[in-house]
Amino acid sequence: MADTANARQGVEDQSKRDFLYLAAGAVGAVGAAAAVWPMIDSLNPSADVLALASIDVDLAPVAVGQAITVTWRGKPVFIRHRTEAEIEAARSVDVDDLVDPQPDEARVIEPQWLVMVGICTHLGCVPLGQRPSDPKGEYGGWFCPCHGSHYDTSGRIRRGPAPRNLDVPTYAFSGESAITIG
Amino acid sequence: MALQTNSRVIRWIDHRLPIFTFMNHELNEYPTPRNLSYMWNFGSLAGIALVIMIVTGILLAMQYTAHVDHAFDSVERIMRDVNYGWLLRYAHMNGASFFFIVVYIHILRGLYYGSYKAPREILWMIGVVILLLMMATAFMGYVLPWGQMSFWGATVITNLFSAIPLVGPDIVVWLWGGFSVDNPTLNRFFALHYLLPFVIVAMVFLHLWALHRFGSNNPLGIDAKGPQDKIPFHPYYTVKDLYGLGVFLILFAAFVFFAPNYMGHPDNYIEADPLVTPAHIVPEWYFLPFYAILRAITFDIGIPFTGIVLIDAKLGGVIAMFGSIAVLFVLPWLDGSPVRSGRFRPLFKQFFALFVVTCLVLGYMGAMPAEQPYVTISQIGTAYYFAYFLVILPLLSVLERPKPLPASISEPVLRGGGTVAGATAKPMEKP
Ligand code: HEM
Ligand code: FES
Numbered sequence: 001m002a003d004t005a006n007a008r009q010g011v012e013d014q015s016k017r018d019f020l021y022l023a024a025g026a027v028g029a030v031g032a033a034a035a036v037w038p039m040i041d042s043l044n045p046s047a048d049v050l051a052l053a054s055i056d057v058d059l060a061p062v063a064v065g066q067a068i069t070v071t072w073r074g075k076p077v078f079i080r081h082r083t084e085a086e087i088e089a090a091r092s093v094d095v096d097d098l099v100d101p102q103p104d105e106a107r108v109i110e111p112q113w114l115v116m117v118g119i120c121t122h123l124g125c126v127p128l129g130q131r132p133s134d135p136k137g138e139y140g141g142w143f144c145p146c147h148g149s150h151y152d153t154s155g156r157i158r159r160g161p162a163p164r165n166l167d168v169p170t171y172a173f174s175g176e177s178a179i180t181i182g
Numbered sequence: 183m184a185l186q187t188n189s190r191v192i193r194w195i196d197h198r199l200p201i202f203t204f205m206n207h208e209l210n211e212y213p214t215p216r217n218l219s220y221m222w223n224f225g226s227l228a229g230i231a232l233v234i235m236i237v238t239g240i241l242l243a244m245q246y247t248a249h250v251d252h253a254f255d256s257v258e259r260i261m262r263d264v265n266y267g268w269l270l271r272y273a274h275m276n277g278a279s280f281f282f283i284v285v286y287i288h289i290l291r292g293l294y295y296g297s298y299k300a301p302r303e304i305l306w307m308i309g310v311v312i313l314l315l316m317m318a319t320a321f322m323g324y325v326l327p328w329g330q331m332s333f334w335g336a337t338v339i340t341n342l343f344s345a346i347p348l349v350g351p352d353i354v355v356w357l358w359g360g361f362s363v364d365n366p367t368l369n370r371f372f373a374l375h376y377l378l379p380f381v382i383v384a385m386v387f388l389h390l391w392a393l394h395r396f397g398s399n400n401p402l403g404i405d406a407k408g409p410q411d412k413i414p415f416h417p418y419y420t421v422k423d424l425y426g427l428g429v430f431l432i433l434f435a436a437f438v439f440f441a442p443n444y445m446g447h448p449d450n451y452i453e454a455d456p457l458v459t460p461a462h463i464v465p466e467w468y469f470l471p472f473y474a475i476l477r478a479i480t481f482d483i484g485i486p487f488t489g490i491v492l493i494d495a496k497l498g499g500v501i502a503m504f505g506s507i508a509v510l511f512v513l514p515w516l517d518g519s520p521v522r523s524g525r526f527r528p529l530f531k532q533f534f535a536l537f538v539v540t541c542l543v544l545g546y547m548g549a550m551p552a553e554q555p556y557v558t559i560s561q562i563g564t565a566y567y568f569a570y571f572l573v574i575l576p577l578l579s580v581l582e583r584p585k586p587l588p589a590s591i592s593e594p595v596l597r598g599g600g601t602v603a604g605a606t607a608k609p610m611e612k613p
Pocket of ligand 2: 146147160
């Protein structure tokens, strides 16, 4: 009788210890995670970096066929005033043949204004094609010299290692010919 | 055994902190195989290179400004205005290259003589960790002068992480501390570039600890049969290592003083411009073979005939590049041949020679533009690099018939009847 009581006592003790052990461990783990998160998050973009996150661009001086590059969040943004021929070239492609299928209409607000982040979606070089003397690649858009990605007149990837079309930033027309990026 | 000395001060300290006994044991009387060749110099050379990097680096850090507006100018100021600043910087720049040369030879030595095999697996794996830390350190150091190659190298390499599915882009923003490589990135890279070398120092201690557990491997790859196979580290190997150091320093000085920019890239003397990518981005030479492997994967990997892509080319390249180092971690378990030294492995020897050639070819391809025929050659090289570790070594462990091993380390030496100092010295006795 005393034996069974002792045994039962032992079992109870054991499970109580397990519980305490787990509970203490869990509290410790949560505490450690709570302490680590601020350290990790401190490396994310800070408030002042985020505050610089939108810019206004006046498009009036940009003539048809011309392109300008502006800096937004430390990155180049390509703005091209496309010609009719370029728009036509971009729209006549069979979307299903594309690496990253997207119709030209989904990449612009006003067809003549193509606004994109000028960073190759492969490994982040700035593609050539903004200046008249630049190589524009086989599809008349942009060419990334780093590993040979060709983009078309809609900034869509057509050949080379880049996986995606050039990103279109969030922007809105703030007037007839002015936009706010970001 | 405790250190024997007449100095009471040393005895007093040693009794409380046996550091002198320890140093005597590990650096003086430490028993070392008597047949080590010059291939065994490169470990101590790597240690000296690390010291050179830390000393010149700390002095540079006292003059350097880690801010995007000032970094480039502060390095130019080091070059022009700081007393001997040019020497510190050129020694640090070329020191990095020499550090890698020495470590690569050290690693190839280990690969050929089977130094990664039991009981030295952990020693080997710590070595691979050191290699990774060195790469991270050198990569971040190269960003500090904030030239065009600094900036675009940093951009391309940090962007590798965007290949990780789902969280990739967020990780990249986290690494940058912004939306592109910018001031926060430069600052954290400087902090880490200062920190990591000291982590390397700690790893070097673990490396040596593991080494001294069983002692050095040797060109025959057989274990010492007794004290007759060993000689004390000092003076035999201290002198041999010092001789090698002399040769190393002559070559090092030749570069520092006569061709300081030979291994560098002229574009890095143009200040970083986030809007203009240089026509041809190349990493430092010591990363070229890995860069070639990264760029060799130009195809998606998927389920055949279904068009389902499992791993796109970008992720594939990243996996291959990191895999090329990761495979070194498991090497001790891929090569099951009980014979360590390549000298007694007739087939292994040939595949190994081809492996070394492949690494050199990959290095050359890494410096070439991403065009044909370079892409195809890189792909062949990459295939052989992995096949060597994953297919050839496991197969050879089973198929190869090694040549007979000598009975002991001293046997082949003594049979020649030569009067080499190490061969005739009484084992483990000082001259
Ligand atoms: C594992 C050891 C180290 C390696 C492989 C290494 C590598 C490098 C490399 C490749 C550069 C770029 C050189 C150039 O092109 O200008 C560099 C720059 C620099 N490193 Fe290191 N480094 C090491 C240790 C250190 C240490 C311990 C410090 C001390 C804080 C340091 C401080 C600096 C500074 C201030 C610069 C910028 C000045 C310059 O570019 O010359 N380094 N490092
Ligand atoms: S970064 Fe543009 S092709 Fe690689």
